[in-house]
Amino acid sequence: MKIAIDITILYIAQAGIFYYHYNLVRALLDRPSPHRFLLLDYYPIHGGWTNPPEMTHLTAPHAEVRRVKGLRHRKLSRLWFMQRPLLWPLAKGVDQVLLYPWGKLAEWVMQHQLRKHLDGVALFHASSVVPYALPHAKNVTTIYDLTPLLFPEHHTLQTRDLYRRFFRFAQTEADAVIVISEATKGDVITHLDLEPERVHVVHAGVDPRFHPLDRATVAQVLASLELQPQRYILHVGTIEPRKNLVRLIEAYHRLRQEVSPPAPQLVLAGASGWMSGEVFRRVKALGLEDDVRFIGRVEGAVLPALYNGARLFAYPSLYEGFGMPVLEAMACGTPVVTSNVSSLPEVVGDAGLLVDPTDVHQIAQAMVRLLEDDALGYRLRQKGLARAAQFRWDRAAVKALQVYEHLLGTPS
Structure with a gap:
């Protein structure tokens, strides 16, 4: 079976979310598997502004990294020659007018590109930055926590809006939702009204570099x-x-x-x-x-x-x-x-x-x-x-594969 995993989030996320997603993907690639993995990078989301060095380690004989091009939302007010007192307010006004239609166009282009590049994929593991449900395939995503919902005062309006749309995607489009703790599972079931059987706990592991030193x-x-x-x-x-x-x-x-x-x-x-x-x-x-x-x-x-x-x-x-x-x-x-x-x-x-x-x-x-x-x-x-010592990435990979294979009907 061909399994696709979004890695675009690794160019956006920091701290715990980055290390969880990165280490889980790497642990999945390190395991012998009958499945082929397609690691999807939807380039317009990050535009190449960051390039984490860890990305070079996401390789395996049964894996392919695919960078997909699309429509990037470019704001007129961010162009250097518009950074003038008289021009900048005008540019901001134009950006505001074009925000909705440009966003809808960019979303249509993304869906078209993903549908084309994910052809033949049996399961797609989406992320909060690429909340896309692949037609005629099984769809999975990961929820790390519900802080934008439970503590909205600690987040910007933009972050709250992004996660509101992502949580709606998880509710309506995902066949399975992976969470990183039993506590988060309880929150997701309670606050997002997801059926318990759709929510699966895959604990994080600890990186081997964290150990007692002399x-x-x-x-x-x-x-x-x-x-x-x-x-x-x-x-x-x-x-x-x-x-x-x-x-x-x-x-x-x-x-x-x-x-x-x-x-x-x-x-x-x-x-x-x-x-x-x-x-x-x-x-x-x-x-x-x-x-x-x-x-x-x-x-x-x-x-x-x-x-x-x-x-x-x-x-x-x-x-x-x-x-x-x-x-x-x-x-x-x-x-x-x-x-x-x-x-x-x-x-x-x-x-x-x-x-x-x-x-x-x-x-x-x-x-x-x-x-x-x-x-x-x-x-x-x-x-x-x-x-x-009980929290290991190889165990996390086994549990994630069990979620995938249960959906695909191909238990190992």
Whole structure:
């Protein structure tokens, strides 16, 4: 059977969505399979503005990458010669008038191109950026979380509109919906009114680069960031309201008043996202500019060392579809404090301390416990390593294939 998977999303997505989709596709290609895979890149969506280096690894004898051309939405107001005081407002007005008809034309061209290039495909795994149902084939898509629906105030109008249309596609067009946790499955069934039998859980795996490292390696990497091993509390994730960083900073402020000095620093690793300003303002208001470090997005070999060197990992998120950073921290042997909501208890099990993310006192006390109780930290380290070992990409690939083959009527 010929199975097509959209990889256009890999040129758009960042952080957890990118790594989930990329690692699942790569794990599917790494398995011996009677199926042939077509990896679809609908070029007009991203226009070549990004080129993730990981894409070069998506190869296999039974796979083909196909770049499909189409109609790209070009805004007059973005052209360099229109960036003049008198011309730019006129260009914006023209863009507004043409937005709807141009969008409908671009959608028609995309459907025509996809129908042509996906000819002979028995199953198409669509994404949120290419929500297309292939006629006369089985259609699958993945929902990572329902944050645009459950927390609309944390998203732009454009993002909310995009996901509103995507969720409608999942409801009406998908024969099966893959979700990344049991918690997300419950949300999808409840809020999107999908039949339980259409929704399938395929947990994420943990990348092999996340594992315990020797002290010398950790110290060498951390020196480049002017950090010392075991002298900081770590958070990894985009700086945005859903990550609950204002309460984490307030909890850290309380912690500093309870533990013997010198207190560890709080290191926040991640790019600034939507509505991040309040986080920076809270740090300044509490006088923590020298104690809270913003180090930006961290990649490559630095991130595993950053996890390894942390005294503890704090992740009091308000909502997660899965919570990849928690899994990565456990895989590196770092004790975890995280929320008792959404998917996080499902990922952590009994290998971390769970707290109410809306209770600053609880967050602070959990971190203080880990700082003052070395035996507790050791137990959680061992439990975390064992827990993380249960999440593997080869298992995820098997489960995804089971979804495909069930729809195709060709169980392995």
